[in-house]
Amino acid sequence: MTTASTEAASTRTDALVIDGVEFGSRLIMGTGGAPSLDGLGAALLASGTELTTVAMRRYSPTETGSLFQLLVDHGIRVLPNTAGCFTAKDAVMTAELAREALETDWVKLEVIADEHTLLPDAVELVDATEKLVDRGFKVFAYTNDDPVLALRLENLGATAVMPLGAPIGTGLGILNPHNIELIVSRASVPVVLDAGIGTASDAALAMELGCDAVLLATAVTRAQNPVQMGEAFKHAVIAGRLAKQAGRIPRREHALASSAMEGRAEFL
Amino acid sequence: MNIKLNGADHTLSDDASVTTLVSHITGRVVDSSGQAADGRKIGVAVARNSEVVPRSQWAATALAEGDELEIVTAVQGG
Numbered sequence: 001m002t003t004a005s006t007e008a009a010s011t012r013t014d015a016l017v018i019d020g021v022e023f024g025s026r027l028i029m030g031t032g033g034a035p036s037l038d039g040l041g042a043a044l045l046a047s048g049t050e051l052t053t054v055a056m057r058r059y060s061p062t063e064t065g066s067l068f069q070l071l072v073d074h075g076i077r078v079l080p081n082t083a084g085c086f087t088a089k090d091a092v093m094t095a096e097l098a099r100e101a102l103e104t105d106w107v108k109l110e111v112i113a114d115e116h117t118l119l120p121d122a123v124e125l126v127d128a129t130e131k132l133v134d135r136g137f138k139v140f141a142y143t144n145d146d147p148v149l150a151l152r153l154e155n156l157g158a159t160a161v162m163p164l165g166a167p168i169g170t171g172l173g174i175l176n177p178h179n180i181e182l183i184v185s186r187a188s189v190p191v192v193l194d195a196g197i198g199t200a201s202d203a204a205l206a207m208e209l210g211c212d213a214v215l216l217a218t219a220v221t222r223a224q225n226p227v228q229m230g231e232a233f234k235h236a237v238i239a240g241r242l243a244k245q246a247g248r249i250p251r252r253e254h255a256l257a258s259s260a261m262e263g264r265a266e267f268l
Numbered sequence: 269m270n271i272k273l274n275g276a277d278h279t280l281s282d283d284a285s286v287t288t289l290v291s292h293i294t295g296r297v298v299d300s301s302g303q304a305a306d307g308r309k310i311g312v313a314v315a316r317n318s319e320v321v322p323r324s325q326w327a328a329t330a331l332a333e334g335d336e337l338e339i340v341t342a343v344q345g346g
Contacts (some may be wrong), residue, residue, distance in 0.1 A: 030346040040344065055345025058274040058338065059312050061293060068311035068342040081346035096320045097340050101313035108346060217346060 014241075016213050018190050019106070019138050019159050021077070023050045026207070027237045028079070028192060030217025031055075031067060033169075034226065041070050043220050047230035053079045053108050053215070056098050068102060079140065081108035086121070088128035095132055107132065108140045108162070118168040120144050126152060133157035142194055145175070147182040154189050161189060162215060165206065166196025169218045173202040177209055184210035200229075200236035207240025208248070269333045278337075286314050286326040286337075293339060302326045312341045 015022040029049040034040035044052060052071055071078050080098030085091040088111060095107040111128050113121035120143055132139050138159040143149055145163045153161050163183050166172035173196060174180060184191050190213065193206035197216040206214045214237055223229035271278050273289070280289060290312060291298045297305035302323025304310040314321045315338040321329050331337070 031344040032346055034344055053346030054342035056313075056340045057343045057345075059293060059341045061295070066309075066311060066341070067344060068309060072309055078342065079346075080342065083345045093315070093318070093320070097313040097315060097338075098342075099313075100320055100323060101311055101341060103309075110346070 014245075016190065018051075023077075023213075024048075025050045025234070025237070026213040026241060027203070027233055028052065028213055028215040029220065029230075030081075030215060031221070032083075032217045033221035037067060037070055039226060040067075040221065041074065043226040043230040044071075044076060045074060045230075046227045046234070047220060048234040049076060051077045051079055053081045053217070054102075055081055055083045056094050056101065078102050078104060079106050079108050080104065081142075082110045082128075083112075085111050085128075086113070086124070087111065088124045088131060091124070091128040092131050092135070095137055096135075099137070105136055106138045106140065106159070108142060109158075110142045120164075122146070122149055125149075126156065129153050129156045129158055140192070145179040145183070147179055147186060150183045150191075151186055154187060159189060160192055160212075161187060162192040162194035164195040165193050165202065168195045170196055171198030171219060172196050173198050174205055174209070177205065180206070180209045180211065200232040203233050203236040204240035204243070207237055208244050210244060213237075269331065271331060271334065272336045274338055280331060284331045286316065286321050286329045286331065289331065289337065290314065290326060290339065298326070300327045312339050314339050 016026045025048045027047055027049050029044055029047055029052045031040055031054055054067055080102055082091040082094040085094055091111050099105055109128055111121050111124040112118050129139050129141055140160045140162055141153040141158040142162045143153055150161045150163055165174040191211050192213045192215050193211040194215040197203055197219045203214045220226050220229045269280055269282050287298050299305050317336050
């Protein structure tokens, strides 16, 4: 017999599978913007994330503590990114360095057009995806909320497509929910809503739109209470996923009574 | 010999390899396979004159006068 509680439990254990790797959490965290490594570690733990992005930069002997070691110690898988790259050439070089340094062929491919918008440069992104797939990388392509481009990246061999909700760091939420739904409906690789998330309801909406996971950083690291916000996102992603699977009611133009009209008591 | 390390001038002994440099900079003992001898992840990558040097090649890669080296690691981001 299936009870309500076992049914709910089985829903909650539906794992996110990327490149054959299972994740219990559908929240992917970034690490940018945290004022200290200790605070970051606490926020990551509160969020329940099992996969977290890092950037690659020059080694500095004066840096105290190792972010990579922190993630290893917490059992969080590392996803290096190519943040700060403007060309496919730079992105490929950064990915090669990340593969050597962190011993993973996963890479979050970010090729941005300019520092003002931080929006992906579609032409360079396509070029870099092709080159990295050729070199055996598992490419998580950070892309515009463009259903045509997302499908193009998938066809080039991207392991996951990561459309933005809004520009990086803006916290504007999901500006074009219809496009995100369209991307999800045509994708056969995981779709991760990346960038623009401001608060928990944005992440829940991403999951309700059918995304497989959500990636965010600033919304937690720059929140007034990062640990509490990390926990809020943990619940938001679970709630959004459950709601998507449960099947929402259709929107209606007019009210629909939920109490029967028959059998009402009559009063004089 | 004189090299550039992460954009700055750096002086090393003439017989230095990539392993020598990585050990020197990180303060960790690096074995011949390019892993830290303390068993923990070293987490750095090296590019020499814009070519990535795989960690398995660190010990065998001798440095030369005027080489430009980049040593990178994971930092907060994304």
